[in-house]
Amino acid sequence: MMSCKGLGGEGSAAAALPHVLAVDDSSVDRAVISGILRSSKFRVTAVDSGKRALELLGSEANVSMIITDYWMPEMTGYELLKKVKESSKLKGIPVVIMSSENVPTRISRCLEEGAEDFLLKPVQPSDVSRLCNRVLR
Amino acid sequence: MDYSNLRRQAASMKKGLFDQGHLDEQFRQVEDLQDEASPNFVEEVAVLFFKDSGRLISNLEQALEKYPRDFNRWDAYMQQLKGSCSSIGASRMKSECMSFKDNCGKGNVEGCMGCLQKLKREHAILRQKLESYFQLLRQAGPTGAATRPVM
Numbered sequence: 001m002m003s004c005k006g007l008g009g010e011g012s013a014a015a016a017l018p019h020v021l022a023v024d025d026s027s028v029d030r031a032v033i034s035g036i037l038r039s040s041k042f043r044v045t046a047v048d049s050g051k052r053a054l055e056l057l058g059s060e061a062n063v064s065m066i067i068t069d070y071w072m073p074e075m076t077g078y079e080l081l082k083k084v085k086e087s088s089k090l091k092g093i094p095v096v097i098m099s100s101e102n103v104p105t106r107i108s109r110c111l112e113e114g115a116e117d118f119l120l121k122p123v124q125p126s127d128v129s130r131l132c133n134r135v136l137r
Numbered sequence: 138m139d140y141s142n143l144r145r146q147a148a149s150m151k152k153g154l155f156d157q158g159h160l161d162e163q164f165r166q167v168e169d170l171q172d173e174a175s176p177n178f179v180e181e182v183a184v185l186f187f188k189d190s191g192r193l194i195s196n197l198e199q200a201l202e203k204y205p206r207d208f209n210r211w212d213a214y215m216q217q218l219k220g221s222c223s224s225i226g227a228s229r230m231k232s233e234c235m236s237f238k239d240n241c242g243k244g245n246v247e248g249c250m251g252c253l254q255k256l257k258r259e260h261a262i263l264r265q266k267l268e269s270y271f272q273l274l275r276q277a278g279p280t281g282a283a284t285r286p287v288m
Contacts, residue, residue: 027185027188031178031181032170100219125169
């Protein structure tokens with residue numbers, strides 16, 4: 001089981017931490033989710049759009065999980081999820097969706113498309129701990 | 138300088154922000170993320186929030202003028218702002234966002250305008266109070282003033 005508590009130290013120890021890609025067009029939410037993930041000992045890269053997320057995924061081989069906002073301009077989190085799941089290279093990466101709206105049809109659509117989980121904002125550290133235990137086994 | 142007294146003042150100021158309903162538990166969640174690696178995390182998030190919310194309020198004002206009675210558009214703008222308020226724990230602002238959205242749902246232009254004015258007031262009040270709070274925190278810190286983010 002991959003530890004979510006990290007190994008401590010610098011350099012190669014940091015590289016051994018699970019790498020999470022956080023996607024959110026809101027700078028506030030990016031900062032908060034990044035803070036939560038870092039406090040849970042993840043290595044975090046945060047981007048502001050699905051397009052940037054796909055660019056990074058194309059060049060960065062070591063992403064353990066994607067956590068994305070649902071409602072973003074140009075490409076929604078659902079559309080990003082679909083593109084990830086349609087890609088032979090990326091489809092194994094767990095994708096978690098976040099949204100400030102509790103819309104049952106939206107939630108079920110994302111889960112049916114292969115999302116690992118659907119979190120309501122504001123996301124709590126306990127949500128991330130639960131994810132760590134389940135998604136990154 | 139009496140740092141313990143400054144810290145007490147800061148704690149009292151923060152308690153006031155909660156007691157008066159400006160902030161909710163989410164703000165404490167954000168504070169809990171602050172550590173040695175990110176010693177100014179809360180203030181940094183607050184700076185982002187006030188930049189973001191100022192822009193969203195300005196966009197909304199323009200939309201109210203440019204797209205009269207376009208309640209769907211107005212609601213969409215307000216949904217973004219409500220999300221930011223929720224993320225930092227800006228409780229009173231969030232309440233005004235929700236009232237605005239209610240008025241959009243009812244097609245009530247005057248109600249929307251009234252809510253927006255209240256929202257702008259709450260935004261200004263919260264910004265002023267948090268600026269004072271963070272300034273006090275900086276003074277109370279053991280190493281004195283850190284770099285001051287522009288809010």
